[in-house]
Amino acid sequence: MGSGLTLTEKLFKGKLGRVPERGEIAVVPVDLVYAHDGTFTLALEVMKKTQLLDRIFDPDKVALFIDHAAPPPTVAAAMVHEVMRRFARERGVRFYDVGTGICHQVVADEALARPGMFIVGADSHTVTGGAFAAFATGVGSTDAAVAMATGKIWLRVPEQVRVRLSGEPPGYIMGKDIVLSIIGKVGSDGMIYKAAEFQGEGLKSISMDSRMTISNMSVEMGAKVGLFPSDDVTVEWFRGVHGLEVPRLEPDPGADYDDELEVELPSLEPVVAAPPNVDNVKPVREVEGVEVNQVFIGSCTNGRYEDYVAAARILKGRRVKEGVRCIAIPASRKVYERLLRNGVIDILVKAGCFVAFGTCGPCIGAHLGLLGEGEVAVSTSNRNFPGRMGHKDSRIYLASPATAAAAAATGRITDPRELLPPDARLMVVDPSYSYKP
Numbered sequence: 001m002g003s004g005l006t007l008t009e010k011l012f013k014g015k016l017g018r019v020p021e022r023g024e025i026a027v028v029p030v031d032l033v034y035a036h037d038g039t040f041t042l043a044l045e046v047m048k049k050t051q052l053l054d055r056i057f058d059p060d061k062v063a064l065f066i067d068h069a070a071p072p073p074t075v076a077a078a079m080v081h082e083v084m085r086r087f088a089r090e091r092g093v094r095f096y097d098v099g100t101g102i103c104h105q106v107v108a109d110e111a112l113a114r115p116g117m118f119i120v121g122a123d124s125h126t127v128t129g130g131a132f133a134a135f136a137t138g139v140g141s142t143d144a145a146v147a148m149a150t151g152k153i154w155l156r157v158p159e160q161v162r163v164r165l166s167g168e169p170p171g172y173i174m175g176k177d178i179v180l181s182i183i184g185k186v187g188s189d190g191m192i193y194k195a196a197e198f199q200g201e202g203l204k205s206i207s208m209d210s211r212m213t214i215s216n217m218s219v220e221m222g223a224k225v226g227l228f229p230s231d232d233v234t235v236e237w238f239r240g241v242h243g244l245e246v247p248r249l250e251p252d253p254g255a256d257y258d259d260e261l262e263v264e265l266p267s268l269e270p271v272v273a274a275p276p277n278v279d280n281v282k283p284v285r286e287v288e289g290v291e292v293n294q295v296f297i298g299s300c301t302n303g304r305y306e307d308y309v310a311a312a313r314i315l316k317g318r319r320v321k322e323g324v325r326c327i328a329i330p331a332s333r334k335v336y337e338r339l340l341r342n343g344v345i346d347i348l349v350k351a352g353c354f355v356a357f358g359t360c361g362p363c364i365g366a367h368l369g370l371l372g373e374g375e376v377a378v379s380t381s382n383r384n385f386p387g388r389m390g391h392k393d394s395r396i397y398l399a400s401p402a403t404a405a406a407a408a409a410t411g412r413i414t415d416p417r418e419l420l421p422p423d424a425r426l427m428v429v430d431p432s433y434s435y436k437p
């Protein structure tokens with residue numbers, strides 16, 4: 001047995017006043033509960049059936065987002081949105097209407113996730129909040145409804161795995177390459193119901209944008225939560241972006257983990273998850289030349305500032321290949337505005353991209369770019385099972401924004417190193433960094 005606590009244990013201790021056993025069912029107070037237009041109506045039904053409808057434990061800690069089908073592509077969607085608007089108005093809960101952004105990104109934009117918090121959302125990618133040293137996890141609509149009413153959630157305390165990131169990554173590596181490489185190693189069921197804790201000296205070169213990508217995809221290997229500590233990068237980010245002072249929160253050096261995994265960052269190369277599974281991970285160079293019909297740069301996985309700057313480094317002065325549709329959907333209005341100020345949107349539009357913002361769109365095959373039969377996409381999103389983005393016989397390669405932009409420029413899967421400036425460093429840790437085209 002080691003002495004000292006893991007980050008997961010510290011988080012539970014912060015809420016319960018004691019360290020629970022692994023496997024124990026703990027009832028934990030939550031700091032934020034959220035749902036979106038894909039899940040809220042189910043939660044509402046549960047509230048109606050269970051007489052929880054009249055209770056909201058704290059309207060400031062409950063948030064509703066319209067992001068999955070926004071603006072409404074169907075009459076049915078428009079009506080769901082209206083139900084949510086009315087509920088939010090009547091109950092005074094936080095409400096983010098069409099165009100604000102994808103829920104997990106808005107949580108970051110508004111600093112709703114902070115070190116030490118417990119967060120549940122009726123969406124599997126709620127794990128994105130783990131980037132901020134918050135125990136953030138997805139729950140079903142029933143659990144979300146109960147948490148909205150009572151302010152509590154039940155959780156089985158997960159086993160804990162240390163994922164040690166060593167060394168410094170090459171400049172062309174992004175968070176997406178890191179997390180896909182890990183998923184390729186452990187498999188899509190490699191971390192079921194475990195807490196993945198990212199640690200090691202490599203952390204200092206991993207930006208908050210990329211940490212969010214890594215936490216976001218932790219659920220694609222089954223993890224309950226994908227946790228980063230609150231370290232210098234985190235503290236500087238909250239200071240620079242939000243003017244907030246947040247505590248450092250790190251595991252003790254002698255903490256006791258159930259398992260351990262080592263990732264050597266210097267040896268990573270650009271990778272894709274080839275269809276039809278997220279763990280079918282290969283170096284980009286092994287699939288180079290595959291022709292593509294659509295490129296999607298966006299989603300809660302890769303719809304951030306760093307992601308479009310990486311794409312702009314490739315698309316500046318180039319054109320999207322004829323016959324390819326390149327769809328860029330920054331995850332929120334805030335991200336979009338920052339890109340606009342820094343000339344990145346200009347580069348994307350001039351290159352021939354279709355640009356929108358603040359919605360899931362093609363990620364879930366809802367709208368703004370579905371795939372036809374036999375079509376091939378390179379997408380920066382997180383799931384590539386058959387039919388995810390349209391026709392069941394279309395194929396999706398998941399990749400980093402740099403790899404996606406390289407495919408847009410050439411019309412084929414292309415190693416981004418062939419098009420990037422040799423000194424490019426795609427993960428940018430400094431929160432005040434602004435791109436100079």
Ligand SMILES: CC(C)[C@H](C(=O)O)[C@@H](O)C(=O)O
Nearest residue numbers: 038039122123124125138364
């Ligand atoms: C609609 C929602 C329940 C779903 C999720 O939880 O992940 C969606 O966001 C997705 O990415 O498939």
Ligand code: SF4
Nearest residue numbers: 125299300360363364
């Ligand atoms: S962007 Fe995609 S993965 Fe993320 S919440 Fe929306 S549908 Fe789910």
